[in-house]
Amino acid sequence: MVFTLIKEDRETGARAGRVATPHGIFHTPAFMPVGTYGAVKTLSPDDLKVLGAEIILSNTYHLFLRPGPDLIKDLGGLHRFMMWKGPILTDSGGFQVYSLSSLRRVTDEGVIFRSHLDGGTLHILTPEKVIEIQEALGSDIVTCLDECIPYPATREEAERAVERTTSWAKRCRVAFKGEGQALFGIVQGGMFRDLRERSAMELMEIGFDGYAIGGLSVGEDEGTRNRVLDDLVPLLPPESPRYLMGIGRPEDIVEAVARGVDMFDCVLPTRNGRNGMLFTSYGRLVIKNAIYRRDERPVDEECGCYTCRNFSRAYLRHLYTIGEPLGIRLNTIHNLYYYLRLMERIREAIEKGRFAEFRREFYSRREGLSETETKGGEGVV
């Protein structure tokens, strides 16, 4: 993997770059659609290509349980299995163990948990094991096992998690063969400035191809998160990509880009697509609202996605009402288009040296809109 910095913003920490992987190039700041089980829900690889997705994320935890890494390896790896020919990043599965499994015990050795599927089978993930799984999957970017902590957490909990995360990162580094794959370390440390710094320094000491920031968007407010990023990101090596895990809303991404983050993933565009909440340039639109029953307009008149070029709000509302999977697909296409186009506009703005201006415009268009307010007769929230 080769990361090339193309441009750094003068007013903010924003930067534009390019990452070359064995499965092609992706441009940063990048958004990675989430393909949990080896499929971005409802979308084919062709859909993703048309949308302009350059890299996707897939979940090690889920693929470990179904269909299993051995099967995917035997069938030629994850790229071939799902027929996605571009780059893939896999997470380590650690976060899902914490958020999904019914019983878990963290020891220095690794994490023991019961599958969230049958609730019975016991599994263990160790640093060596998550590397082995991700090598079987054949993803382009592999991530280390880390220890996630609840929020809020005590300093003692956060410190122990940093120590364990560093120790596991060392073991991952040793186990990792590096044949055509890159390895990212994950910074932990909760909301404690010095622990974040310690975690980053220890990981940089080991040395990774990129640095992921874990343990955010766990319940903290935006101010707290931005402060963590303000303090942490400048410590990370400028020559490596920085990946903010599991974040976030469009505004979260704009803010993190301004602080120097290069890569993002989030289930919001896909999950909200399934729930009928659509992202637009002027805020969010809840397609099931009765107000759209006879609305001939597209979701966003400024949007160029397949959904907006063809279908009315009335038709999308109808599909939502009858529970038609085509509706979920059309919503997902729209939302991912919105996210991917947002990243494109962010990159353009950075490259043209006008990111700060872009950021102001981004907010001014949404002025007066909040997630819980409805604006006039628009049903936009």
Next chain:
Amino acid sequence: MVFTLIKEDRETGARAGRVATPHGIFHTPAFMPVGTYGAVKTLSPDDLKVLGAEIILSNTYHLFLRPGPDLIKDLGGLHRFMMWKGPILTDSGGFQVYSLSSLRRVTDEGVIFRSHLDGGTLHILTPEKVIEIQEALGSDIVTCLDECIPYPATREEAERAVERTTSWAKRCRVAFKGEGQALFGIVQGGMFRDLRERSAMELMEIGFDGYAIGGLSVGEDEGTRNRVLDDLVPLLPPESPRYLMGIGRPEDIVEAVARGVDMFDCVLPTRNGRNGMLFTSYGRLVIKNAIYRRDERPVDEECGCYTCRNFSRAYLRHLYTIGEPLGIRLNTIHNLYYYLRLMERIREAIEKGRFAEFRREFYSRREGLSETETKGGEGVV
């Protein structure tokens, strides 16, 4: 609507033709994918176009309940609402009233029923009403309200249904404005040869653009159904298309084509796609079977559909197992491709004067396979 006969088979009743409608041409024998609620489940209009669908069917009963014909009319008609630019045939809703609604009462006036959705609201469909609804939808081919009877039915029941169907057909003919739409009558008469003849004669007396054959595939065996077709079809005017409603399996279609039927619709390819049962040139394949867990082959090595050109049985089985809608879409694409390609091969064979040969080959490839048998290690049923 203009129907042009291109070729008649010498050995069988099979014929190839072409139907011109305001929304384009479709070739016969034709299969119409079923888009119940204004969407062929999981497929976009682009998917249907790529598959080579030339005409689709939509259900008046369902669209009457949701979102309602007034709404669709206000939004520019069904073609524009769902963005399908080709021909559409709508059924009259009669069959769904019989098969879905919880309470119904048939009088000479029409059918009173409770919606299957809320089980409470009372609705009435009269011959005039179903024409009005289909005119609001703007379909290219409109069908008359008919009375469907259970199977088996007494001679008395079948006779009364024929009388009512004729009386309703007259009222439909009177109510029908014919602005850019064609009207099909529906032949009833159960399994009684003389009643089928009477029904056909009475409808031909009224005069329609095409003749649908209703009340088959209701539980009768293949021999009985083929006998009804053998007796009935030669009575129908050769210059009009003949449409066998709701049928059927590939073999049912081949047999009905041999007896002179021109148009078909059936939920089998779409419904079976959702259930993971896939049609192939050598029989049926149940994708959820464990035997496909590691099977790298496409569903049908001879198939040129998007699904078979890209994905393994193992991947489709995985998608089925995790309940991923992409799997349903890929299965539906495969099954509809199979049906539409079958119709293409049937048309080619008729045009080249070798339909009888085609029919023999069709069966010889499936030799030894039945719907309930598994062949060797293939898991084909």
